[in-house]
Amino acid sequence: MSSIDRYMARLIAVPLFATLIISAMLLVLDRMLRLFDFVASEGGPVSVVWRMLANLLPEYLGLGVPIGLTLGILLAFRRLATTSELDVLRAVGMSYGRLLRVPYMYALALALFNLAIVGFVQPWARYNYEGLQFELRSGALGASIKVGEFTNLGDRMTLRIEESREEGRDLRGIFVRVETTDGEALAVTADRGTFLATDDKDTIIFRLSRGVLIHQTRESPVPRTLTFTQHDLPIDLPKIESFRSRGENTLELTLPELAMTGANRGEDQSTRNTSWANFHFRMVEVAMMALLPLLALALGVPPKRSTSSLGVFLAIVMLVTYHKINEYAESIGALGIVNPAIALWLPFVAFAVLILWMYRTIALVPGGQPIGALERSFAKLGDAIKRRLPSRRRRREAMA
Numbered sequence: 001m002s003s004i005d006r007y008m009a010r011l012i013a014v015p016l017f018a019t020l021i022i023s024a025m026l027l028v029l030d031r032m033l034r035l036f037d038f039v040a041s042e043g044g045p046v047s048v049v050w051r052m053l054a055n056l057l058p059e060y061l062g063l064g065v066p067i068g069l070t071l072g073i074l075l076a077f078r079r080l081a082t083t084s085e086l087d088v089l090r091a092v093g094m095s096y097g098r099l100l101r102v103p104y105m106y107a108l109a110l111a112l113f114n115l116a117i118v119g120f121v122q123p124w125a126r127y128n129y130e131g132l133q134f135e136l137r138s139g140a141l142g143a144s145i146k147v148g149e150f151t152n153l154g155d156r157m158t159l160r161i162e163e164s165r166e167e168g169r170d171l172r173g174i175f176v177r178v179e180t181t182d183g184e185a186l187a188v189t190a191d192r193g194t195f196l197a198t199d200d201k202d203t204i205i206f207r208l209s210r211g212v213l214i215h216q217t218r219e220s221p222v223p224r225t226l227t228f229t230q231h232d233l234p235i236d237l238p239k240i241e242s243f244r245s246r247g248e249n250t251l252e253l254t255l256p257e258l259a260m261t262g263a264n265r266g267e268d269q270s271t272r273n274t275s276w277a278n279f280h281f282r283m284v285e286v287a288m289m290a291l292l293p294l295l296a297l298a299l300g301v302p303p304k305r306s307t308s309s310l311g312v313f314l315a316i317v318m319l320v321t322y323h324k325i326n327e328y329a330e331s332i333g334a335l336g337i338v339n340p341a342i343a344l345w346l347p348f349v350a351f352a353v354l355i356l357w358m359y360r361t362i363a364l365v366p367g368g369q370p371i372g373a374l375e376r377s378f379a380k381l382g383d384a385i386k387r388r389l390p391s392r393r394r395r396r397e398a399m400a
Contacts, residue, residue, distance in 0.1 A: 004094070008102040011079060016072025016106065023064045028053055039136060048132055055129040058122040062285065063323060065114045070292045070315050073103045077300035082307055096297060096363040103293040111289040118282045119255040127252045134243045153235060156180070169194055174208060176233065187214040188233065198234075206233040250278040258282075273340060277333035280344035281326055287348060288322065291355045298358035303369050310375055322351055 035049045077099075080086040089099065151159045162173025171193045178186040190211030195204055208231045216223040246252050253261065253275070261267060262275035295318070299311030325347045333340030358370035369375065 004089070004099075005102050008076060008099065009105075011076035012072045012103065012106055014072075015075040016068050019068040019071045020061075020064055023067065024057065024060055027060045027064075028056070031056060038133075048136065052129055052132050055125040055132070058117050058125040062114065062118045062122060065110050065117070066285070066289055066292060067316065067319055069107060069110050069289065070296045070319060071312070072106070073293050073296035074300035074312060074315055076103075077297050078302065078311070081301045086301065096359075100293050100297065103296070107289055107293050111286055114289060115286045118285060123252045123254050123257075124246075126249075127246045130249075130252075131243045157235065171195075174211070176206070176208075178233075183218045185216045187216075188212070188231070190231075196232075202236060204235050206235050207231075208233060250274050253278075255279060255282060269336065270334075273336045274334040277330045277340040277344070280333070280340050281330040284326060284344050284348045285323070288351070291352055294359040295355045298355070298362050298370050301362060301369075303372055303375050306375060308375055310371065314371060314374075318351075322347065 032049065032053060035052050036046075039046065039049050039052075077086070080089070147161050147164050149160065153159055156179040158177045160175040161171050164171055172191065174188070174190045174193045176186075176188040176190075178188075180186075188208060188211060190208035192209045194207055196207055198205055209229065211228060211231065213226040213228060213231060214223050215226070247257070250258065250261075258275045258279040262272050262279060264272070267275075295315065299315045302308050302311060326344060329338075329343040329347055330340075332338050333343035337343075361368040361370040
């Protein structure tokens, strides 16, 4: 690798990884607050929030990787252009095709990485995320004993805790009432208590300290009262329904599984259309990465004597727009309105033609600038705004 290639690699690496980290953090922070509210409302442990966020990361990276790659290459070429280094490289015979060697190395590596994410990692992560939501709602995560409230464990047990310390390992101010099938009732109050596991996964021990036990039976009209220093109360855990198997949602299927489902003549047409639509959606998202270096170059080199950042804005808008168009195309392909392959690959071809035209304009047309008209329009708009701001300030000063 030449010194120019190493220099390009350094220029691309910093904005690329910075964009990935910042975008992932912003998306995680946006979802984190909602997950905390959801877990708190279901009475689950806080640790499950981090597990849910970890399973959401592959979904965020599916869009974050293409944006990071584009901005990394775009900002590298923008820096070369604004510091006149690009003019020097072009003057010594470096073509744009030669300068794209390192960007395409990044693009190939990240395309394979993104294919692994959207094709194999993301389906399992989504299934695990749905499984955690199910376990929270069903109480399988140990969830659901809220301090200061009466909690029903099964049909015949009621529990109330006044205070919880050490993340639930030290419970205080305890009231328990248990009813048996033969009409007996047991009420217990205790100063402290803690839950202990047993060899039987369907039973736990609630060890109580310094309390009073009241036992009432049908044969004895007068309840028996017992004061104890320590008492072990066995608790039968409620039966929890098992989570469904993976694959009810096409988003939980890997690429080979989607292809097999779509090709299976035994499946109904709706399922086959949905599988093929999701398969082609993932493929076009990855295939688009082969064109991103060309797009980044075309938008990263501003016109001469200009430092406009319009190209950065347009790059993000184009990528997000393309992603939303693909989502719409996937939905109409899944409904069978249009063949899924045509619905997804037609926008890809249209964007490819647009990007190739933009690259040809800047690389092969002397003085060509694919967004030159937009640059001039935005420059005029900016000048008009600057002219109006002083006049408004003078009017306000005159009125004062």
